[in-house]
Amino acid sequence: MRALADFSDDSGAMRFTGDLVLARLGDLPTRLDDYSGAVSVIDLSDVSRIDTIGAWVIHRFAQRTGANIEGLRQEQRALFDQVVNADQPVPTRQQHVSSFNRVLGEVGEATVTAGRTLVGLLGFMGATLAALASVIRHPQRFRFNATVQRFEVVGVSALGIIGLMSFLIGIVIAQQGAVQLRQFGAEVLTINLIGRITLRELGVLMTAIMVAGRSGSAFAAQIGTMKLTEEVDAMRTIGVSPMEALVVPRTIAAVVMMPLLGFYASLVAIIGGGLLCWWQLDIPPVTFVARLREVVPITDLYVGLVKAPVFGAIIAIAGCFQGMQVKGDAEQVGMRTTAAVVQAIFLVIVLDAFFAVFFERIGWI
Template sequence: MSDDGSQYSGNRLNAQPSNRGPGSLSEGDRGVLRASGDWIVGHARDLNRQIGRAGTADSIDVGHIGRLDTSGAHLLVKLAEATGAEIENCPDRYRSLIERVAGAEGPPADLPERGNAILRILEALGRGASEAGARTISMVAFLGAVFEAAGRTIMNPRRFRLTATVRHMEEAGLSAFPIVMLISFLVGVVLAFQGAAQLQRFGAEIFVVNLIGVSVLREIGILLTAIVVAGRSGSAFAAQIGSMKVNEEVDAMRALGLDPMDVLVLPRVLALFLMMGPLAFLADLTGLIGGGLMAWVALDIPPALFAERLAATIPLSALMVGLAKAPVFGALIAMVGCYEGLRTQGSAESLGRQTTRAVVEGIFIVIVADAIFSIFFNLVGI
């Protein structure tokens, strides 16, 4: 903002180079405060602190100011009001700017105080904890809404949407078989190879069968399946419902008297609830096949001996433990995806953010649930 036609960049006015430098405030003789250097927004914090330490004065000499912008002019006016002094020796190129700022209502935008670094970290941690708590409460409320919708559907089966459920079972379940099989097979190979390298040191190569059987059947198979499904189907659910939110299709659905929980959420939750079991079983099977092939190649353990040792040492409960987790993990992943999709606002940026959150939170919740299952099964002796 300038009245003299001088060159400027943004709202910073250029003065003579000799006066440039960080803005400062010093005390002169006979109650005179001298302002010098660049009084611009980049130095506003430091200048504001200097003004806070200034005492009373009769006048403020601004003849040595280099550059002045709107924030600097506001600080000069603030200094004059705080000290009861008059601004003197003001260059003509800045006079109209100071007069306009003095007559304006409210200060211009200023840079926020950064404060202490430790306090900023603590503030960020506290804000994050508060947001996480609020998000957890919101998710629990959404879980309650899903159970409520399921109860209404059970009481009135005509609300159930069979076609949508079957379609989602195909998209989220059947279409995921190849990638789940491939990843589980490769992880079984890696697990057997690493186990063999360690057990060979002690002459206990045969125990690689126990290692593969317990790890794949109880934990690795279902966790890999859940992670793949969260990245594949959880993100897809969030993106599909989020796009409908952006296009206001969900609002139109409500205007037609349709409940999004019945139309959008329940079919997806039920589809993953039903399909995670077959996916986990397939992951267990291919993981054992991969581990058996590597044991055959690396340790010369033939498939017949591998299968015999597996049946003799690994109880059926190991398989059942993994399969018992599958429906719960599937329902959790679907609910997180739908929840994040329904929270999408009307922008592409929000859609991308909620889709990413659906994947991250889905994997996190699955791992937390798996830890809870492990503690429970350990307590009951399974």
């Protein structure tokens, strides 16, 4: 039906009928532009259909005459709201913001983001513990093959790079310690430095950083890709819990393998430091080992073994959490993978500082 417009009475009300769509408007926009009378109300209650062009014509006419639009149905009201919002002026140049306000705004935004991420991470940690408890109550849900595969990915495949890194770190610690201690004629104390710092701190800490960069990023990328391809939603559809199937095996693997990798890294670092002491300080391996047994307390080993599983849990949970946050496009996978590594390393260092104070308070020094 062709769109028509007429006055229903002498009160200044204009009533529209028919279809206000592009194909039915005809010369109605021209006649409305030429109209110079007073209009107080535009009645659209008898309009059957209306599209964006029709809504724009009526909106422009109402703006020019100052009339109120009445008789809109719900879907028509939503269309008019979109037309009204699109009519707002668009700034061609960004408003000038002072450097101080811009920096302050970025700091505030980063603080809010960090707070929300921390809250989300704590909630995800609770969900992981709940899923683990559910697996313990129902052992048939435990995915043994997936967990063993993660053991290989997190632990066995990482032995080469962690061993090389730890060996070189042991050599660097021994070389730098020997150079500084030689000034006081105390080169033999290099053995103390190597043994205590590798078993207590650097062995586990550097291993955690390597696992975060290697396995934590892999967890985030794998789960993020599954989110994009809707595999996670498909798992929920068929009644499989993503927390039990994806997060729990990765967390168990990281928790179990981290103490083993930390001990392995400390041992390789001690071997590297011992070889340099043998070559540069003429300390034979037998003397080196005997000295280690005298100066390194067993509590240093306990400290490293206590910290390692906690670091492993943090790395796995951070990686899986960021992977679960992926949405939208493939760019999110890279962003969340980077965030997982940064978040895991940051939390590991913070927890390491906390452990250092805690063990000093209880006398494990």
